[in-house]
Amino acid sequence: GNSVTQMEGPVTLSEEAFLTINCTYTATGYPSLFWYVQYPGEGLQLLLKATKADDKGSNKGFEATYRKETTSFHLEKGSVQVSDSAVYFCALAGTALIFGKGTTLSVSS
Amino acid sequence: DAMVIQNPRYQVTQFGKPVTLSCSQTLNHNVMYWYQQKSSQAPKLLFHYYDKDFNNEADTPDNFQSRRPNTSFCFLDIRSPGLGDAAMYLCATSRDTGTLAGGYEQYFGPGTRLTVT
Numbered sequence: 001g002n003s004v005t006q007m008e009g010p011v012t013l014s015e016e017a018f019l020t021i022n023c024t025y026t027a028t029g030y031p032s033l034f035w036y037v038q039y040p041g042e043g044l045q046l047l048l049k050a051t052k053a054d055d056k057g058s059n060k061g062f063e064a065t066y067r068k069e070t071t072s073f074h075l076e077k078g079s080v081q082v083s084d085s086a087v088y089f090c091a092l093a094g095t096a097l098i099f100g101k102g103t104t105l106s107v108s109s
Numbered sequence: 110d111a112m113v114i115q116n117p118r119y120q121v122t123q124f125g126k127p128v129t130l131s132c133s134q135t136l137n138h139n140v141m142y143w144y145q146q147k148s149s150q151a152p153k154l155l156f157h158y159y160d161k162d163f164n165n166e167a168d169t170p171d172n173f174q175s176r177r178p179n180t181s182f183c184f185l186d187i188r189s190p191g192l193g194d195a196a197m198y199l200c201a202t203s204r205d206t207g208t209l210a211g212g213y214e215q216y217f218g219p220g221t222r223l224t225v226t
Binding site: 032034036042043045046049089095096097099102 | 113115142149150151152154157164199201206213214215216217218219220222
C-alpha cells in the first residue's frame with residue numbers, strides 16, 4: 001500500500017543554517033504530496049504542496065520538489081530561523097492523508 | 110477568515126466518564142475528519158464523514174463515535190474514556206477525498222487536548 005518515510009529527528013540547527021528534511025514515498029500512480037507543520041500545542045498547518053511530478057511547492061522560504069524518479073519530496077530552506085522550530089510532517093494524498101512519522105526541528109540563535 | 114474551530118481547546122475528564130469534543134467549519138467542505146495524535150507521533154485517522162456518509166477506520170475502537178448533524182458541525186464522542194485515550198484530537202476538513210488530479214488538502218483545527226484522570 002501507499003506509505004511515506006521521513007528522516008528521523010530531531011534535527012538541531014543554528015539560525016541561518018540550511019535545512020533539508022528527507023521524505024520518500026511509495027504509491028500507486030502520482031498522488032499529491034504535502035508538507036504540514038505543527039507548532040507546539042497547535043494543530044497542523046499546510047506548508048506547501050505539489051500535485052504532479054516535477055511540481056515545486058514553496059511557501060515562507062521552504063521548498064519541495066515532487067521527484068518521481070527518486071520518489072522523493074524533500075523539504076528545504078536556505079536559512080532557518082528560530083521561529084521555524086516545529087514538527088514537520090510529509091503526507092501523501094489518498095482516501096485520507098497518509099502521514100510520515102514527523103521530524104522535529106529545533107533552531108537555536 | 111474561513112476556518113476550522115475546535116472546542117474546547119483543553120478538556121479534562123474522569124476515567125469512564127463520557128466526553129464530547131466539538132468541531133465546526135466555515136469552509137463549507139464536504140469532508141470532515143477526526144484524528145487522534147499521541148505525543149511525538151503522527152496523527153492517526155479515526156473516521157471521516159463525506160457529507161452524511163460515515164467512514165470508520167478498521168482499527169478505531171468502538172469506544173469512539175461521531176456525529177455530523179449538518180455540514181458545519183462534527184462531534185467526537187468517547188463513551189468510556191480510558192487512560193490510553195489521553196491525546197490531542199484534531200479535526201480536519203477537505204473539499205473532497207481521493208487522489209484528484211488537482212490534489213486536495215486538509216485544513217486542520219487547533220486541536221483539543223484531552224486529559225483523562
